[in-house]
Amino acid sequence: MLDYALTKEQLLIIEVADRIGREYIKPFVRQWDEEEKVDPRPLKALAQADFFGIAIPKEYGGLGFGTMENCLAIETLSKYCPGVAITFAASALGAYPIILAGNKEQKARYLPELAAGKKLGAFALTEPQAGSDAAAIKTTARKDGDYYVLNGMKQWITNGGIADYYVVIALTDPKKGPRGASAFVVHKNDPGFSVGKKEKKMGLRTSATTELFFSDCRIPKDRLLGREGMGFIIAIKTLDLARPGVAAQAVGLAQGVMEIALKHCRRRVQFGQSIYNFQAVSHTFAEMAMRLEAARALVYSVARFIDAGAKNISGPSAMSKCFASDTAMWIAERAVQMMGGFGYMRDFLAEKYMRDAKCIQIYEGTNEIQKNIIARELAKLYPADEEE
C-alpha cells in the first residue's frame, strides 16, 4: 500500500527478482521442499541476472549497490521461496568479510568470481558448543611457516557442500579467547577440509545446511583476512551488515504467505459467502498488513541508515532482524489459520512458509540474542551513572 520512493534502479532490481521468482522458483518450489533439494537452476538464473554482484563494489565486478538494494533482492526472492533466497544471501555473507577486511589481492582474487555467481560463498562461525555463545568456538588455526593449519568443526553452515569459498573463524591464539580469533578463506578443495552430513530441517529445506570438518587443513598464510586477532570483530561486523538482509527475507516471506492466504480467503465460500466477508478473517488480514508494513518500514530505514554511512549499526540491525522475523512468524501462523485445512495441507504452500519463518527467528543470532544487543546499545545511551 505504501510507496517508499524507490529509485529506478531499485525498481529494476525488484522487477527482475520478481521475474526470477515467477519463472525459475514458483513452479518448482513445492517439489524442492518435498525432496529437500537445492536446485541449481534458480542460482544459475540469479548469476546470469548479475544478482550475486549487487552488494559487491564495481571495481571488483559487482554492481556497487548497498544494503537497501541487497534487501530488496532478498525480500522479493523470499516472497517465492525463503530457502532459495537464503542460499543467495549466504553467498553475500561469505563475501562481506572479504569486502570488510580483505586486502587488495584477496578482493581481486575472490570478489569478481563471487559477483559473477561463478563461485558460491559461505560463512562459518557456529560450532556445536558455540551457538549463541559464539565466543566459545574451539576450532584452531596454528601458524606453520607459510601456512596455517586448521583443526576443529563448524556446525549448521548454510551453503555447506555447495559453496566454493568458506570464510571460517578460528582461534590463532586460544589463550586469548575471542580476542585470539582470526578469519580465513578456506577453499572447498583444500586438503584436510571436508563437508559433513546435510541436516534434516523443519523449514528452509530448499537450502543446504551442513557440518564442516577441518583435520590438519593446511592453507597458505595469505588466506588470513585482516590481521590475527581480528576474527571476532570481522564476524560481528559481517553479521551487523547481513542482519537487515535476513530481516528482508522475513518481510518477503510474510508478504508471500499473506498473499496466498488472502487470495484463498477471497475465493473460499462458506455459509454462502466469501469468508473474507467475516470480520474474524478480514480483521486478521488488516492486522497482518499493518504489522508487515511496520516491519518493512523498519527494515528499509535500517538499510538506508547503513547505506548513509552510519557507524554504530548493531542496535538498529538487531531490531530489524528480530522485529521482522517475529512478524513473519506471526503472519505465517495466522495465514495457515485463516486458510483452515487448506493451510495445513502440503498441497498448498502456506505451511511451508510457516516452517521457513521459524528458522528466521533462530538463525543469524537468535531473537533473544538480538534483544541482548538492543538492550546493550540502549544501556550505552542511558548510562546508569548519568545525572538527572
Add this chain to the structure above:
Amino acid sequence: MHIMCCLKPVPKPGTIKVDPQTHTLKREGSELELNPYDRYALELALSLAEDTKGTVTAVSMGPPNAKPILIEAYACGADRVVLLSDRAFAGADTLATSYVLARAATKLGPFDLIICGKVSIDGETAQVGPEIAAWLGWPSVIWVKEARVTNKTLELVRLTDSHLERLKAKLPLVITTENEINDPRPPSLKRLLTTLEKDPVEILTAQDLQAEPQRIGLSGSPTQVLDVFHPEYQSEQKFLSGPVEKLVDELVSVLKERGLIS
C-alpha cells in the same frame, strides 16, 4: 557466427483488440509481450553466439510500444536490437512480414544464421521463418530441438511428430526452434541498468530498408482476413433416469439419433 533472431511482439492474453475494418490484430495501444516461443529462439541464438564468439542481432517488426521487448532482448545479451517500425507495415500478413524481415537481414547482415520461434501465440501460422528463407533464397529447417556448430556447418536435431531427425546443414540458414528446448536466461541487471541511461533500440523504417511499397503492409498481403469472431460453444445436459436396461436402450437411441454411433 553472426545470428539474426526474430522476435514477435504479441498482445498480452486478455488485452487483445481487433481492428474492425481490417480484421487484423491491433498491436498499437494493446499491451505487448514477447511471444513465449521466441524466448527459446533467443536463448539458442545467444548460446550459439557465445560458443562461436559471434553476435546476435534481435529484430522485431512492430509499433513503437514493442520497444520493451527489444530492451529485454538487449538485457539478455543481444549485441544489437532493431525495431522495424513504420505505419506502412501495418496490416501485414506473413508474406509481407517475412519480406520486411528478409530486407532487414540484408540491410543489417551479413548473417550466417536466422533463428525464429516455432510459431506465434497470436497468428499461429508458423510461416514467417520459412518465408524469410524463401525471400533470401536460403534453405530452412523447422522444429529444431538442438543445434551445434562444427566446422562452419550446423548439426541439428529436428523434432517431428513421430521421430527425431539428425541433420547437417550448410550456412547461411534459417531455422525455427521447438518449444522448451532450453532454459531461457533472465535479463542481466548490469545491461538493464545501462538502458536507463541509453536507449539501445535502433528504429528502421520502410525507407531505411529500401522496401518496395507494394510488398509491405496491407498492400503486400495476399491474405485478407474476412472476419474475426469468438467461437461460441453450445452444450446441453440431459439426464436419463429409470432402470438400467431401459437406460441403455434409451442412451443407444439418443447416440444413434445424433449420428455418434451407427
